[in-house]
Amino acid sequence: MTTRPFVEIDRVWMRYNGSGGTLALRNTSLTVDKQEFVAVVGPSGCGKSTLMRLVTGLWPASAGSVIVAGKEVDRPLSIAGMAFQNPTLLPWRTVLDNVMLPFEVVDTLAARLRKDRALYEQQCRELLELVGLKGFEHKNPWQLSGGMQQRASLCRALVHQPQLLMLDEPFGALDVFTREDLWSVLQNLWLARRPTVILVTHDLREAAFLADRILVMTARPGRIMIERKVDLPRPRTPQMTYSSYFQDLVQDLREHIDRARQGEELAHAE
Amino acid sequence: MQSEAVATLLTDAPPSKPAEPSQAKLPTKPVSATDGMLDSDFARDAAIVAAAARRRRFMRLLPWLVITGMLLLWEIGARVFDIPEFVLPAPTVVAQSIAKWWSPIVSNALQTLKTTLIGFAMANVLGLALGVLVGSSTMVYHGLYPLLIAFNSIPKVALVPILVIWCGIGTMPAVLTSFLISFFPITVNVAAGIATVEPELRDVLRALGARPLKIVRKVGLPRSMPYYFASLKIAITSSFLGSILAETIAGQSGIGHLMIVASSRFDVPLVFAGVVVTAAMSVTMYTIATIIETRTISWATRSQGDQATGV
Numbered sequence: 001m002t003t004r005p006f007v008e009i010d011r012v013w014m015r016y017n018g019s020g021g022t023l024a025l026r027n028t029s030l031t032v033d034k035q036e037f038v039a040v041v042g043p044s045g046c047g048k049s050t051l052m053r054l055v056t057g058l059w060p061a062s063a064g065s066v067i068v069a070g071k072e073v074d075r076p077l078s079i080a081g082m083a084f085q086n087p088t089l090l091p092w093r094t095v096l097d098n099v100m101l102p103f104e105v106v107d108t109l110a111a112r113l114r115k116d117r118a119l120y121e122q123q124c125r126e127l128l129e130l131v132g133l134k135g136f137e138h139k140n141p142w143q144l145s146g147g148m149q150q151r152a153s154l155c156r157a158l159v160h161q162p163q164l165l166m167l168d169e170p171f172g173a174l175d176v177f178t179r180e181d182l183w184s185v186l187q188n189l190w191l192a193r194r195p196t197v198i199l200v201t202h203d204l205r206e207a208a209f210l211a212d213r214i215l216v217m218t219a220r221p222g223r224i225m226i227e228r229k230v231d232l233p234r235p236r237t238p239q240m241t242y243s244s245y246f247q248d249l250v251q252d253l254r255e256h257i258d259r260a261r262q263g264e265e266l267a268h269a270e
Numbered sequence: 271m272q273s274e275a276v277a278t279l280l281t282d283a284p285p286s287k288p289a290e291p292s293q294a295k296l297p298t299k300p301v302s303a304t305d306g307m308l309d310s311d312f313a314r315d316a317a318i319v320a321a322a323a324r325r326r327r328f329m330r331l332l333p334w335l336v337i338t339g340m341l342l343l344w345e346i347g348a349r350v351f352d353i354p355e356f357v358l359p360a361p362t363v364v365a366q367s368i369a370k371w372w373s374p375i376v377s378n379a380l381q382t383l384k385t386t387l388i389g390f391a392m393a394n395v396l397g398l399a400l401g402v403l404v405g406s407s408t409m410v411y412h413g414l415y416p417l418l419i420a421f422n423s424i425p426k427v428a429l430v431p432i433l434v435i436w437c438g439i440g441t442m443p444a445v446l447t448s449f450l451i452s453f454f455p456i457t458v459n460v461a462a463g464i465a466t467v468e469p470e471l472r473d474v475l476r477a478l479g480a481r482p483l484k485i486v487r488k489v490g491l492p493r494s495m496p497y498y499f500a501s502l503k504i505a506i507t508s509s510f511l512g513s514i515l516a517e518t519i520a521g522q523s524g525i526g527h528l529m530i531v532a533s534s535r536f537d538v539p540l541v542f543a544g545v546v547v548t549a550a551m552s553v554t555m556y557t558i559a560t561i562i563e564t565r566t567i568s569w570a571t572r573s574q575g576d577q578a579t580g581v
Contacts, residue, residue: 056477078479084470092492092569105478105488140569157474166477168470 004070005031006196007055007164012064014050024050026221028064034163037190037197039207041253042217042225043261048200051222052166055198056080069163078106080164081157081195085172087149089141095152096137099124102160109160127155130192131185147178151185158189165195171206180238183209187235204253208246209236216253218260226256359539364546367539374528379547382513382524385441386551389448390509397453397505398498401460405494406486411461422454426512427519434520444516444524451512452505459501463494496570499563506555514548 007030014025024047032038040048053059054066057073066073081102089098103109103120113120128137131151141149150170157165170186171179187210190197201207207214214228228249232240240246341361347353348360355363368375403410404418426447433443467489475485517526525544532540 053473056473058473058476076476076479078477080477082470082474082477084474086468086470088468088471088474090471090489090492092495092567101475101488102478105475105480105484107479142569160478 003033006034006036006069007032007198008065008067009051009055010065010067012054012061012066014047014054014059015062023221025054025061026223028223030215030224032196032198034196035194037199037210037212039199039201039211039214040217041201041204041207041214041257042222043219043257044202046217046220046260047222048217049168051217052082052168052198052200056082056164056166077164079162080166081160081162082166082168083150083153083157083170085169087141087146087153089149089152089156091141094138094140095128095133095144096121096124098141098152099128099155099159101156106160124155124159127159127189128152130188131155145178147174147182150174150182154182154186154189158193158195161193162195165190165197167197167199167201169201170199172202179203179206184235184238186210191235204250204257205241205246208249208253209241214253216256216260225260228253356536356538359542363539364542367537368543368546371540371543375525375543375547378523378525378528379551381441382444382510382517382526382548383551385444385513385517385524386448386506386509386555389445389450389513390452390506392445392449393453393456393505393509394502396449397456397501398460400453401457401494401498402464402486402491404457405461405464406482406490411465418454418457426451427515430516430519433516439520439522441523443520444513444526447516448509448512451515452509455501455504455508456498459497460494463497464490467493495567496563499559499567502559502563503556506559507552510548510552510555 009028009030012025012028013023014028016022016024028047028051040051042048050059054061055068055073057066057068057076060074068077069079089095090101093101100120103113109120125134125137128134131154133148133151133155136144136148136152141152144152154170157167167186171182174182183206190210199207199210208230211230214230216225216227217223218225230249232246344358345360345362348358348363353360359367400414400418404414405411429450430443430447433446437443437446464486467485471489472485475489480488513524514526514529517524518530521527521530525548529541529544532538532544
């Protein structure tokens with residue numbers, strides 16, 4: 001039984017606005033296994049978000065190949081869930097109806113919406129309960145705090161059981177207490193559903209807490225500089241972040257990022 | 271010298287008197303359910319609430335007070351300066367004229383209301399459709415927008431004679447002018463609402479396999495509703511403007527026609543009566559639009575007090 005990686009990015013180049021535009025990715029290669037939790041970190045503007053949009057097929061790569069689930073990505077995937085720094089909930093819908101959105105949009109699910117609505121709603125309620133939003137199903141998004149909105153946004157990204165979950169700095173706009181709460185919420189969601197996750201973040205502790213493997217990108221034009229496995233048992237607890245293993249890992253990542261920001265990686269890599 | 275003085279100031283101040291721990295001064299008596307608030311505090315609160323209520327009542331009355339005040343000034347001014355009726359009739363004279371010509375005023379007002387509403391309905395249909403098209407497709411936007419702007423800048427007065435040549439004198443030119451003058455704000459606003467969907471939200475939906483039409487239906491259209499209703503308030507008043515304009519230039523009925531006939535007979539009070547009736551109709555329609563707006567899109571007009579519960 002050969003296990004092929006779920007996501008394969010092979011020598012991808014990405015340049016915006018034609019040949020004269022900004023080079024965002026330079027000869028980037030990476031793989032992500034099925035059900036793996038991978039975090040991508042790097043200095044700001046290094047093409048992390050670009051990488052994410054390439055994997056989901058929202059933008060085409062300028063060169064190189066992107067393969068997801070054994071198929072070349074040449075159009076937007078219909079199996080991915082996404083969450084961003086901005087929760088982007090629809091203000092005219094209740095929390096429950098916001099989480100129901102994927103069931104109305106994904107073609108195969110929408111076809112059965114009329115028949116299976118009760119079932120879908122049940123799934124939404126279960127997920128909302130898992131992230132601690134029980135009792136808020138019929139609230140409007142603007143009645144919720146930022147952290148609660150982000151929980152709902154995670155539910156919307158996961159409710160249709162996507163095989164691939166793309167998170168672009170989902171907790172970037174939250175205060176540090178709320179953020180660390182949501183790390184555990186996200187970990188629980190992942191342990192319960194086990195999607196393949198690519199988390200883009202600039203928070204090294206967040207990456208170390210959540211990911212199986214951390215990829216560090218160079219400054220723009222970005223490429224993967226190093227990768228680190230995180231050997232901590234699951235479920236991880238906030239206490240683990242005080243262990244010397246965790247601290248050393250974050251310190252090590254920090255040094256690589258600093259070097260990446262100074263552009264020293266050019267000489268180092270070639 | 272100076273730095274020395276600063277240095278002494280700095281060193282002098284802190285050590286002379288160590289700050290007492292504030293906890294030592296805390297009262298030892300148990301905290302009551304009112305958290306130590308006194309009766310006088312509650313009384314003051316009640317007074318603040320009552321003052322706020324009085325203020326709100328006054329705010330509701332304010333527009334009527336302003337209108338009454340303006341009419342009074344007008345009435346007094348007209349009498350004191352003895353302004354002739356054919357220059358500026360006093361409000362009471364206008365009211366008498368309305369009473370005297372009640373039947374023709376009502377029938378003409380209804381005619382104007384009809385043409386306006388038909389034109390306005392047409393503007394809604396075309397405005398929405400065009401707005402969705404322009405807002406959801408950059409291709410249509412680039413192709414059509416310059417033309418729309420050019421068209422909107424044409425003075426509609428110039429179009430009325432052409433419309434009369436095409437459709438003949440009567441209701442039709444008024445309906446069309448009302449339509450032409452009011453579809454543009456609707457189009458522009460709906461397009462703006464659809465075109466400004468957050469890119470992240472678009473990505474979320476596209477990654478779920480949503481095609482553009484579905485994104486417009488699920489997000490673009492509901493999102494543009496506040497813009498749409500805002501434009502209705504502009505559109506309904508310009509709709510009246512359009513139909514009365516056409517009636518004035520080439521009409522056989524309607525408030526605009528009535529006003530032209532009255533002014534040709536130097537019956538200035540009746541002209542003013544027409545103005546008053548038009549304003550009343552316009553304000554009524556505007557109010558209806560506002561009520562529909564607050565009923566249907568309460569999520570967009572929420573007040574600050576509704577926000578944020580818990581963590």
